[in-house]
Amino acid sequence: MPELPEVETVRRGLEPVLVGARLTKVRQNRPDLRFPFPDRFVERLEGATVERIDRRAKYLLATLSTGETWVTHLGMTGRFTVDGEQLGEFEEPAPIAGKHEHMSFCALQDGRATRVGFADARRFGFMGLIPADQVEIHPWFAAMGPEPLGNGFSGAHLAEAFDGKKQTIKVSLLDQRNVAGLGNIYVCEALYRARISPLIAAGKVSKARLETLASVIRDVLNDAIAAGGSTLKDFANAEGGQGYFQHRFDVYGREGQPCLADGCAGVVKRVVQGGRSTFYCPSCQRR
Numbered sequence: 001m002p003e004l005p006e007v008e009t010v011r012r013g014l015e016p017v018l019v020g021a022r023l024t025k026v027r028q029n030r031p032d033l034r035f036p037f038p039d040r041f042v043e044r045l046e047g048a049t050v051e052r053i054d055r056r057a058k059y060l061l062a063t064l065s066t067g068e069t070w071v072t073h074l075g076m077t078g079r080f081t082v083d084g085e086q087l088g089e090f091e092e093p094a095p096i097a098g099k100h101e102h103m104s105f106c107a108l109q110d111g112r113a114t115r116v117g118f119a120d121a122r123r124f125g126f127m128g129l130i131p132a133d134q135v136e137i138h139p140w141f142a143a144m145g146p147e148p149l150g151n152g153f154s155g156a157h158l159a160e161a162f163d164g165k166k167q168t169i170k171v172s173l174l175d176q177r178n179v180a181g182l183g184n185i186y187v188c189e190a191l192y193r194a195r196i197s198p199l200i201a202a203g204k205v206s207k208a209r210l211e212t213l214a215s216v217i218r219d220v221l222n223d224a225i226a227a228g229g230s231t232l233k234d235f236a237n238a239e240g241g242q243g244y245f246q247h248r249f250d251v252y253g254r255e256g257q258p259c260l261a262d263g264c265a266g267v268v269k270r271v272v273q274g275g276r277s278t279f280y281c282p283s284c285q286r287r
């Protein structure tokens with residue numbers, strides 16, 4: 001599943017193609033993805049110019065000249081192609097203009113047309129059109145906490161959000177109201193790098209350690225973005241290997257393998273918290 005770094009990688013790939021471009025030849029090839037496409041979707045996109053493209057948690061937001069914001073969630077297998085090249089690393093090449101391509105358009109920039117397609121084999125992705133001034137109050141975004149890479153995120157924010165919380169720090173970090181867009185993999189990686197036990201109550205972690213955690217969360221995400229999105233084989237192939245390809249984790253997916261921390265003789269353990277796998281080192285993440 002694409003996590004925040006993969007979505008950011010896709011955003012950076014779309015930005016040079018879409019910003020300042022007029023959308024033409026918009027085609028919609030089916031009525032719905034996870035949810036129906038917006039009413040009159042093609043008409044509302046056709047002729048609009050993209051003013052900017054942002055990311056909020058795992059959503060892509062394209063601000064249009066029409067006063068609407070075009071929102072895309074990639075779900076598990078959603079992907080954009082640009083002139084036939086896919087954005088992001090996948091296990092298999094995108095089915096260009098094939099049966100899984102659910103919409104396409106041309107982006108016209110200075111007389112140059114770029115063909116952009118959106119394919120989603122499993123159709124857990126979705127798109128919406130929201131008035132630009134109502135994005136923050138839309139149900140998809142209204143309850144979201146700060147962006148982990150934004151200015152509103154800090155150890156002080158976590159200390160306030162976690163004050164008195166008995167829920168574990170692992171589960172609390174996955175709660176989108178506390179911090180937006182952090183997925184299971186990066187929470188495991190960040191707690192490991194900060195040497196914080198995933199089993200400890202969120203309210204029991206000291207302010208100093210929450211400061212460390214906040215900066216480590218940024219580091220883990222920035223490292224993954226710099227690597228072009230993360231990358232993992234293990235969820236793929238339920239439907240022909242359409243998954244985002246994730247790699248290089250220090251603790252995630254390493255059950256039974258030696259801890260990589262200097263001087264630690266621990267072995268990575270897997271437990272289930274809130275229905276999700278947690279990987280951690282019981283030796284160096286003791287409290």
Ligand code: ZN
Pocket residue numbers: 259260261264265266267281282283284285
């Ligand atoms: Zn260890």
